[in-house]
Each structure stands twice: as C-alpha cells, then as structure tokens.
Amino acid sequence: MCYVIVTCRSMLWTLLSVIIVLMHVAALLSPQWLLGKEDVVLNGVTPSSNNRQNSTTTVQYRNTETFVPTMGILTRCKQIYTARSEYNYVTCSYYGSFGDLPSGLWKTMLVFYCFGLFILCVIGLGSILSLCVRSVCKKSIFTLSGFIQAVAGLLILISLVFYPAGWGSSRAEELCGDTAAPFQPGDCSMGWAFYVSIAATILTFACSVLSVQAEIATSVDDIQDEIDKGKHLICIV
Structure with missing residues (x-):
C-alpha cells in the first residue's frame, strides 16, 4: 500500500534537491564563467x-x-x-569535442563536475519518490540520499578547485591577457555562472544536513496514527 507523506521539512528537502540540480545545469551550460575586458x-x-x-x-x-x-x-x-x-x-x-577544452585541468574539472551532477540528478528523482517511498533496501531514503548528496557536493567542490587552476592555459591568456595564471584571472573577472555553481554547492551540503531533519519529520508517531486511521495522503507540519 502506498502512502503519500508530506511534511514541511521533507518537502523543503525535495524542493531544494531539485533546485540544486537546475542551478548546476544552468551554470554548466552557461558561457558566463570567465568575463574578458569590455x-x-x-x-x-x-x-x-x-x-x-x-x-x-x-x-x-x-x-x-x-x-x-x-x-x-x-x-x-x-x-x-x-x-x-x-x-x-x-x-x-x-566546444566541438572533449579534446577542444582549453585546459587539461578543465577536462578533469568537467569529469568531476558531471559525475557529481549525475549523482544529484538521481537524488533529485529519489527526493520526489520519497513522498511515497520511505526506505530503500531497509535503509531510510532520506539519510541514504543525504549521504550521497554530501559525496556529490564534495566531487563538485573538487572540480571548482580545478577550474581556477586552469586559468594559465593559452586560451585563457588570449581572453585575460598575459598576466593570467593559475588562480590569477589577470584582466578577467568572474561571471554569474561561477557564483551560481558555488551557491549550489553550498546548498548541496545544506540539503545533506536537511535530509536528517526530513527523516525525523516523517518518523513521528502522528504519521503512524494517520496511517492507522486509513488515510493515504498525510500532511503534517
């Protein structure tokens, strides 16, 4: 029997899990990472x-x-x-192919970023299913998803370290001048996509912590009482 259980904390965790994926996708597809001179x-x-x-x-x-x-x-x-x-x-x-990326460090960054984003996409789908599925292999879907979100956030955080390390590439120097070097953008400035990616990474770790609260909110006795009454849609604060 399927029960749809909605609480404020579990719904917040679900919404944040989906929003984080959308933020990372928007940042990854945007060209607004490194801005040259006007x-x-x-x-x-x-x-x-x-x-x-x-x-x-x-x-x-x-x-x-x-x-x-x-x-x-x-x-x-x-x-x-x-x-x-x-x-x-x-x-x-x-870019025409993976080999056309400006720097080997950016290639490494893209691998870590995409792998972390793929994990977050899976968790985002799982967060939606958590409305009616509370456990996977006898493990709480909230705590399991929260742990995996932390791993994905760590992968993306590592990728964001590789990104400024690639500013010394020849293409970066063409855009930012001869003063561009690893971790030194030269004449360039950071675009909104970079800051959105950082914000989404911070929210990923926050979401991992929130998953514990979502598990607690869906395990209270009031929910079991509603189930015993025969309700299939349960909404509590």
Missing part, C-alpha cells in the same frame, strides 16, 4: 569614396556597442568580423 563593437562599416591623392579609405561606423567576450566550461562567446560583412556580430558556441 570591447567596443563597431557595427555597420561602410567605406566612403577613395581619396586619389593619398589613396586612403575613410570608414564610417553607423553605431557602436559594447561587448564582453566570455568563456564557459562548455561554451564561449566571441566577436566575429569578416571583411566582406558590413556587421560585426557575436556568436556563442559549444
């Missing part, structure tokens, strides 16, 4: 008539905009200009 984009380039005396060409620009090149774990955004085109434009693209 550049001026000159749009609408049109050559005017040539000056016959000095054979030079005067160029007019219809408008200018600012652009910040960025580099993420899987994507990067850069300014593209071709001589035959009237416009500069910005394009964001994924």
